[in-house]
Structure formats: structure tokens, C-alpha cells
Amino acid sequence: xxxxxxxxxxxxxxxxxxxxxxxxxxxxxxxxxxxxxxxxxxxxxxxxxxxxxxxxxxxxxxxxxxxxxxxxxxxxxxxxxxxxxxxxxxxxxxxxxxxxxxxxxxxxxxxxxxxxxxxxxxxxxxxxxxxxxxxxxxxxxxxxxxxxxxxxxxxxxxxxxxxxxxxxxxxxxxxxxxxxxxxxxxxxxxxxxxxxxxxxxxxxxxxxxxxxxxxxxxx
Amino acid sequence: xxxxxxxxxxxxxxxxxxxxxxxxxxxxxxxxxxxxxxxxxxxxxxxxxxxxxxxxxxxxxxxxxxxxxxxxxxxxxxxxxxxxxxxxxxxxxxxxxxxxxxxxxxxxxxxxxxxxxxxxxxxxxxxxxxxxxxxxxxxxxxxxxxxxxxxxxxxxxxxxxxxxxxxxxxxxxxxxxxxxxxxxxxxxxxxxxxxxxxxxxxxxxxxxxxxxxxxxxxx
DNA sequence: CTTGACATAGAACGAATGTTCCGATAGAAT
DNA sequence: ATTCTATCGGAACATTCGTTCTATGTCAAG
Numbered sequence: 001x002x003x004x005x006x007x008x009x010x011x012x013x014x015x016x017x018x019x020x021x022x023x024x025x026x027x028x029x030x031x032x033x034x035x036x037x038x039x040x041x042x043x044x045x046x047x048x049x050x051x052x053x054x055x056x057x058x059x060x061x062x063x064x065x066x067x068x069x070x071x072x073x074x075x076x077x078x079x080x081x082x083x084x085x086x087x088x089x090x091x092x093x094x095x096x097x098x099x100x101x102x103x104x105x106x107x108x109x110x111x112x113x114x115x116x117x118x119x120x121x122x123x124x125x126x127x128x129x130x131x132x133x134x135x136x137x138x139x140x141x142x143x144x145x146x147x148x149x150x151x152x153x154x155x156x157x158x159x160x161x162x163x164x165x166x167x168x169x170x171x172x173x174x175x176x177x178x179x180x181x182x183x184x185x186x187x188x189x190x191x192x193x194x195x196x197x198x199x200x201x202x203x204x205x206x207x208x209x210x211x212x213x214x215x216x217x218x219x
Numbered sequence: 220x221x222x223x224x225x226x227x228x229x230x231x232x233x234x235x236x237x238x239x240x241x242x243x244x245x246x247x248x249x250x251x252x253x254x255x256x257x258x259x260x261x262x263x264x265x266x267x268x269x270x271x272x273x274x275x276x277x278x279x280x281x282x283x284x285x286x287x288x289x290x291x292x293x294x295x296x297x298x299x300x301x302x303x304x305x306x307x308x309x310x311x312x313x314x315x316x317x318x319x320x321x322x323x324x325x326x327x328x329x330x331x332x333x334x335x336x337x338x339x340x341x342x343x344x345x346x347x348x349x350x351x352x353x354x355x356x357x358x359x360x361x362x363x364x365x366x367x368x369x370x371x372x373x374x375x376x377x378x379x380x381x382x383x384x385x386x387x388x389x390x391x392x393x394x395x396x397x398x399x400x401x402x403x404x405x406x407x408x409x410x411x412x413x414x415x416x417x418x419x420x421x422x423x424x425x426x427x428x429x430x431x432x433x434x435x436x437x438x
Numbered sequence: 439c440t441t442g443a444c445a446t447a448g449a450a451c452g453a454a455t456g457t458t459c460c461g462a463t464a465g466a467a468t
Numbered sequence: 469a470t471t472c473t474a475t476c477g478g479a480a481c482a483t484t485c486g487t488t489c490t491a492t493g494t495c496a497a498g
Contacts, residue, residue: 024281026287044475048476051475063455063484066284067245142361212436218429262449266445284486285487
């Protein structure tokens with residue numbers, strides 16, 4: 001066998017083991033693997049399991065039923081490593097420019113162009129992108145220089161959502177809570193001591209995304 | 220047995236099952252549980268496992284070796300071998316009260332008493348606890364009602380750290396960047412438009428922890 | 439005291455599961 | 469062609485492991 005390459009069978013095995021383990025809570029037995037991958041002989045399954053061990057995808061414990069341990073390599077290879085979601089950082093956010101939008105949906109390779117957020121903190125995982133706040137211009141949104149804002153590309157909004165809006169006339173981006181008020185729109189700063197802005201003509205607004213999460217790393 | 224209450228034994232079993240599963244990658248057998256919890260009889264382990272099923276801590280698959288499934292909360296904690304760290308929420312933070320400190324280092328059972336943060340966002344994982352901000356009193360720290368503050372129990376600090384301090388004379392908790400200034404101490408609000416406080420007598424300060432992360436979930 | 443539930447022990451049984459051995463096939467290398 | 473290696477198949481075997489049965493002890497309720 002060529003080092004580092006998986007046969008079709010082995011690939012199927014890896015996939016099955018991962019799926020089975022995730023939704024069973026325990027690893028499959030040799031016979032269960034065989035049955036689902038289409039191998040009648042337990043020894044063959046055993047044989048290929050050992051190959052997978054050689055390749056670093058698994059570790060096994062002798063004489064233990066279901067004694068299969070998935071390695072990080074395996075989890076990574078099936079893209080199921082943990083509950084972390086990687087969100088692409090598409091740039092910085094200024095008051096004086098529209099929000100940069102993700103230019104691509106291609107997978108993220110490098111770590112430093114992404115931020116990892118535990119899925120737990122997110123209600124959606126679709127259409128997300130992250131921006132780093134530059135400058136002090138967003139302090140009325142309680143967002144400071146260096147903070148990371150996770151946004152969702154989503155034209156729909158509901159009362160109270162915090163959104164990034166581009167004010168066409170002022171040529172300014174701001175983060176505000178947004179409310180319908182009759183045919184007008186009210187933009188409310190997160191800082192309760194500050195005054196809202198009433199937009200008479202909603203045409204003047206361009207909603208660039210919903211703010212889903214703000215993260216401030218202090219060190 | 221009283222519904223909803225675990226006997227000491229059952230508690231130990233739950234803990235063992237969780238720990239074993241986490242660092243083995245598969246659940247323990249009945250005999251392994253017995254051995255580690257101090258039960259000689261497999262039937263007694265079996266009996267108590269069924270009690271735990273009744274209580275909703277586990278589900279079991281008949282005639283499957285190691286066919287123990289931890290319920291959602293516990294299963295989730297299995298995923299922490301990954302990149303997610305669970306941080307206990309110890310309470311709320313007010314201006315008018317000292318910061319509540321974690322009272323225990325015991326494992327976290329329930330999900331709702333913890334917040335999951337991807338390790339990526341943290342430089343340390345020791346001595347962390349989380350607080351939910353209550354009220355508007357921290358807005359000068361750019362921290363708002365509902366935000367979650369992750370802190371580190373750590374008396375040492377360096378210039379520029381954001382810390383939670385208890386001001387003894389004012390009887391007030393605040394979050395500020397802290398700087399040495401000769402023998403005085405300067406407390407600088409995160410909001411750059413606001414004025415710093417100079418503390419002449421550092422005895423008046425009680426550092427309750429370093430702020431490591433601020434998270435604001437918008438929905 | 440008796441009864442009944444709950445919890446515990448120990449042992450035996452049988453099903454589930456990993457291990458091993460022998461043999462066969464295919465392809466590459468010699 | 470021969471040899472070697474990797475892979476596969478089937479079957480027997482050995483161990484692990486869940487299940488079940490019987491017996492014992494405890495404790496509160498009747």
C-alpha cells in the first residue's frame with residue numbers, strides 16, 4: 001500500500017466510523033463496519049483497521065469491544081473536528097466605508113484569515129463573515145477598536161436586530177439596532193445614553209448584514 | 220429512589236463514564252464501571268445504569284457492548300476533547316457588588332451553567348469563569364447588559380490589562396484598564412472619550428480578576 | 439411483626455465481539 | 469515463470485461483555 005493514501009474501502013470505513021460514532025455515541029464493532037462497508041470477513045475489516053492505524057487515522061485498544069479511537073486527523077479529514085466553526089475574516093470595518101463583503105465561498109485554508117467560534121454561540125452557521133473593527137468610530141455601538149464583529153449576510157431584519165447599515169447620504173457605515181417606525185426607520189445606538197437616529201427615507205439605508213456576535217479579546 | 224436525585228454511587232458513575240468516554244473515545248463496559256466505582260457485581264452496575272437511564276442521564280442499547288449513550292449535555296462534553304472549552308457561569312456582575320467567584324472546581328454537568336468558547340480565542344484555560352453583565356453600569360467599559368465577560372482568577376496584572384476591581388471606599392465594581400503610575404494606579408475606561416480615574420492609595424483596590432474575553436450574542 | 443420497594447451481591451449463561459489461522463487472488467518486481 | 473507483498477475471504481476460537489437469576493440486607497409503611 002502506498003503510504004498516505006487510502007483505498008476506496010478504507011475511505012468508506014473512515015466515513016462510516018465517524019458517522020456511526022457521532023450518532024451512536026460509541027464506535028462500531030468490526031462486524032458492524034463490515035456489514036455497512038460491504039466486507040463479509042471480519043478479518044478483512046480488522047486488516048484494514050490496522051492499515052488505518054498505520055496511517056494515523058485511528059488508534060485501537062487490544063481486546064476491547066469497539067475499542068476504536070478516532071484521531072484528530074480523522075475528524076479533520078471528515079471536517080467534523082469539534083464544535084468550532086471557522087468564519088472568514090473579510091477585512092476591517094470603518095465608519096467611512098461600506099462593509100466589505102466576502103468575495104468567495106471557497107473553503108478556508110489558512111488559520112489567520114479566519115476566526116474560530118464555538119457553534120454554541122451561534123444560532124446560524126450560514127452566510128457568516130467576520131470583520132475587525134478599526135478605530136473608535138463605533139463606540140456608540142459599544143464596539144471598540146480591535147473587536148471582532150461576526151455578521152450574517154442577510155437582507156431581512158427584525159425589530160431590534162443589530163445591523164450594519166450604510167447611510168448613503170452621509171457616506172457612513174454604522175452599527176445600530178434597527179426598528180421600524182411606521183414608514184420611517186429608527187436606528188438606536190447600543191449605548192443607552194446616546195440618542196437614536198430617525199431615518200425618514202428608508203431608501204437612504206443599505207443593510208449590509210446582521211451583527212450576530214461581538215468578540216473582544218483582551219490579550 | 221427519589222426522582223431527580225442521584226445517589227453518591229450514581230454520581231460517581233456518571234462522572235466516571237464521562238471521563239472515561241472523553242479520554243478513551245468510547246464508553247466503558249459494565250465491568251470497567253464497577254471496578255472504578257467500587258462495585259463488585261455487574262448486576263448492580265447494570266441496575267444503577269438503568270436508574271440513570273430513568274433519570275435521563277443515559278440511554279442504552281440492548282445487547283451492545285459499551286452501548287451507553289450519554290444524553291445531549293453529557294455527549295456534548297465529549298466534544299470538549301476538541302477545541303471548545305466550557306467555562307462556568309458563576310453569576311452576574313453589578314456595579315454595586317463584588318464579583319462573584321467560582322465556589323467549586325467540580326465538573327460541569329449542566330450545559331446551561333456554562334458557556335462554550337473555542338480555545339482559539341483564549342490564551343489561557345486555567346482559572347477561568349464567566350459572568351453575565353447585568354444593567355447598564357458598565358457602559359464606560361464598552362460592556363453592556365447581557366454581555367458575557369470571561370475572567371481569569373489572577374491577582375497579577377500588567378499595564379493595560381482590563382481588570383475587574385472592587386473599589387472599597389465607593390463600594391463599587393468596575394471594569395477598567397489598569398496602569399501603574401508611580402505609586403499610584405490609573406484606571407482607564409475602555410471608552411476613550413471618558414476620563415481615567417487616578418487611585419492615590421492602591422490599598423483601596425481589590426483586583427478580582429482579569430478580563431480575558433467579552434462576548435456579546437445578538438440573537 | 440410483616441410486607442413490599444429498593445438496593446446490593448455473586449454466579450452462571452449466552453450473545454457480541456476481537457483475534458488468529460489458513461488459504462486464495464492479483465499485481466508488481468526479479 | 470517465480471517470488472514477494474498487499475489484500476481479501478471464511479471459519480474457528482477466545483475473550484469480553486451484557487443479561488438474567490437467585491439470594492441477602494435495609495428501611496419505611498401498614
